[in-house]
Amino acid sequence: MPGLSVPAMLKIRSLEFAYSDGGFRLRIPELDMAPGERVAVIGPSGSGKTTLLNLISGIVVPDRGSVQVGGEMVNQLNDRARRSFRLRHIGFVFQDFELLDYLSVLDNILHPYRIGAALKLDRSVRDRARTLAEKLGVADKLSRHPGHLSQGERQRVAICRALLPARRLILADEATGNLDPENKLRILDLLFKSVEACGAPLLAVTHDHELLGQFDRVVDFRQFFEERPR
Amino acid sequence: MRDDLYIAWRYILFNRARSLVLVACITLVAFLPLSLSLLLNEVERSLRTRAVDTPLLVGARGSALDLAMSSLYFDDQQPKTVSMALLEELEQDRRVMSVPLYVRFKARGFPVVGTTLDYMDLRGLSVRHGRLPALLGECVLGAEAAAKLGMGPGDHLVTTPENLFDLAGIYPLRMQVVGVLHPSHTADDRAVFTDLKTAWVIQGLGHGHQDLAQTEDPSVILDKRDSNVTANAKLVQYNEINADNMGSFHFHGKPDDYPLSAVILYPEDEKSATLLRGRYLDSERYQVLIPPEVIEGLLDNIFRIKRVLDTVVLIVGLATLLAVILVFALSIRLRQREMETIFKLGCGRLTMVRLLGAEIAIVALASLALGCLLALATSRFGDDLVRMLVA
Numbered sequence: 028m029p030g031l032s033v034p035a036m037l038k039i040r041s042l043e044f045a046y047s048d049g050g051f052r053l054r055i056p057e058l059d060m061a062p063g064e065r066v067a068v069i070g071p072s073g074s075g076k077t078t079l080l081n082l083i084s085g086i087v088v089p090d091r092g093s094v095q096v097g098g099e100m101v102n103q104l105n106d107r108a109r110r111s112f113r114l115r116h117i118g119f120v121f122q123d124f125e126l127l128d129y130l131s132v133l134d135n136i137l138h139p140y141r142i143g144a145a146l147k148l149d150r151s152v153r154d155r156a157r158t159l160a161e162k163l164g165v166a167d168k169l170s171r172h173p174g175h176l177s178q179g180e181r182q183r184v185a186i187c188r189a190l191l192p193a194r195r196l197i198l199a200d201e202a203t204g205n206l207d208p209e210n211k212l213r214i215l216d217l218l219f220k221s222v223e224a225c226g227a228p229l230l231a232v233t234h235d236h237e238l239l240g241q242f243d244r245v246v247d248f249r250q251f252f253e254e255r256p257r
Numbered sequence: 258m259r260d261d262l263y264i265a266w267r268y269i270l271f272n273r274a275r276s277l278v279l280v281a282c283i284t285l286v287a288f289l290p291l292s293l294s295l296l297l298n299e300v301e302r303s304l305r306t307r308a309v310d311t312p313l314l315v316g317a318r319g320s321a322l323d324l325a326m327s328s329l330y331f332d333d334q335q336p337k338t339v340s341m342a343l344l345e346e347l348e349q350d351r352r353v354m355s356v357p358l359y360v361r362f363k364a365r366g367f368p369v370v371g372t373t374l375d376y377m378d379l380r381g382l383s384v385r386h387g388r389l390p391a392l393l394g395e396c397v398l399g400a401e402a403a404a405k406l407g408m409g410p411g412d413h414l415v416t417t418p419e420n421l422f423d424l425a426g427i428y429p430l431r432m433q434v435v436g437v438l439h440p441s442h443t444a445d446d447r448a449v450f451t452d453l454k455t456a457w458v459i460q461g462l463g464h465g466h467q468d469l470a471q472t473e474d475p476s477v478i479l480d481k482r483d484s485n486v487t488a489n490a491k492l493v494q495y496n497e498i499n500a501d502n503m504g505s506f507h508f509h510g511k512p513d514d515y516p517l518s519a520v521i522l523y524p525e526d527e528k529s530a531t532l533l534r535g536r537y538l539d540s541e542r543y544q545v546l547i548p549p550e551v552i553e554g555l556l557d558n559i560f561r562i563k564r565v566l567d568t569v570v571l572i573v574g575l576a577t578l579l580a581v582i583l584v585f586a587l588s589i590r591l592r593q594r595e596m597e598t599i600f601k602l603g604c605g606r607l608t609m610v611r612l613l614g615a616e617i618a619i620v621a622l623a624s625l626a627l628g629c630l631l632a633l634a635t636s637r638f639g640d641d642l643v644r645m646l647v648a
Binding site: 084086113115119127143172 | 261263600604608612
């Protein structure tokens with residue numbers, strides 16, 4: 028992107044993607060993000076915002092073009108390597124938090140370390156998890172289950188889970204969508220501070236136009252997608 | 258793997274009611290046929306051993322099984338009685354040893370077995386505490402009966418009246434416990450042994466009461482002619498036999514007519530056994546049983562029923578297996594969201610398979626452990642359980 032003085036953490040070039048049913052095509056000529064940059068993605072429902080997140084994280088592979096995260100060409104990795112890369116370097120914050128009810132808050136934060144061999148769980152990770160939980164105000168809830176937390180607390184736990192491993196990129200899919208106005212601002216503020224602390228850029232999909240002023244940049248997705256007759 | 262087990266364990270703990278039901282179902286289905294088999298083996302062993310130790314049995318004509326079960330296991334069946342005349346007839350034969358049994362009464366739920374001291378020798382029963390009965394009104398307890406009653410030598414055991422509302426019926430007798438037998442792991446452990454005469458006293462064939470010749474209370478006497486004295490209902494009858502009143506106990510009627518349940522016979526050799534059987538082959542009053550043959554017939558029926566039960570258990574097992582598969586299939590569906598999250602975070606489908614595998618492994622291991630514990634308990638207490646069931 029013109030004007031970036033530091034190497035971009037996210038580089039998208041000539042990206043093209045269409046679902047097999049052919050009703051939708053995404054075309055992104057260029058999209059870059061600098062370390063620590065906070066970018067909001069807006070656009071109508073079905074315009075491919077979540078698909079973009081899936082393309083960046085390697086959940087789906089583009090038909091053409093490239094996605095580079097922290098110098099790694101994600102689209103050129105094989106399936107297994109993409110999953111491993113995602114687990115290690117990309118943090119996800121979801122609209123519905125996606126916490127597991129049967130695990131305690133601490134176990135939810137440590138969950139990425141338990142489900143894949145790419146991350147190693149040791150004492151230092153546990154200590155970092157506690158420190159992070161303290162920063163996000165859920166340190167006193169570590170032994171509780173998500174069912175006993177408020178919406179805002181759950182999203183803080185989800186942020187802890189996304190930020191615990193050293194990340195190259197944070198992706199937020201409607202992260203404040205289920206929160207009340209007061210909580211929205213608080214969570215967004217916490218997310219920004221956390222992202223700033225870890226230095227990774229934040230790409231956040233949102234429908235909430237009131238929050239756009241908080242971001243460094245806003246990308247309107249209407250320019251990238253085209254609807255095709257089925 | 259450790260993390261998979263940890264997550265699976267957390268899932269199981271969180272859904273503990275569901276997990277417990279699963280473990281209980283799997284355990285029961287696996288344990289039922291196993292325990293049934295263990296118990297039946299124990300039944301078979303117990304019934305066969307006892308039967309083999311009893312070469313021949315003579316009793317009144319009727320159900321052979323009732324006679325065998327009553328004489329060998331002291332169960333509640335009461336076959337028709339025979340008389341002491343039969344015993345005397347059998348005792349004429351020097352090549353056969355006869356042991357009479359009279360099993361009819363109970364004392365606090367345990368069968369009272371009237372017999373002779375030969376029974377103890379032939380069954381290999383020995384006294385652990387105290388001594389064997391020597392006097393009228395004394396009894397010795399089987400090991401389990403003593404433990405359950407909490408009694409030992411010096412205690413008293415009262416027999417159970419047959420019918421509370423039968424005023425002319427059998428009154429309870431307060432017997433003195435003089436000994437406790439070593440455990441034999443047979444029906445003898447649950448029995449109260451006394452001599453035949455005491456059993457007849459319980460029945461009322463013998464009794465003791467205040468001496469009318471010595472009484473100073475004229476209101477007891479209804480009529481007095483020459484040497485014949487008739488008392489009225491005021492006469493004191495003894496319900497306990499002790500040193501003071503033992504002399505007053507006497508029997509009425511002909512001793513040859515006194516009842517017996519059966520007579521166990523120990524023939525000297527095969528020939529004596531065959532001759533004896535031949536003697537009563539056409540008897541209309543008596544039958545001679547070879548207990549192992551009777552028990553074999555019973556076991557055949559039991560194992561026929563077991564085969565049916567095995568089929569039922571197999572069907573129930575299959576149904577349970579299908580239910581368990583359904584539970585896990587539903588669980589997978591319920592955890593679809595979790596699978597998607599895990600996938601988005603960076604794991605493959607295999608991770609979910611591993612987590613489910615760990616969950617199934619924990620449930621299966623818990624069921625196996627519980628099943629083993631139950632099987633061990635069944636195996637450890639099987640003989641007691643079988644005796645309880647047979648009794």
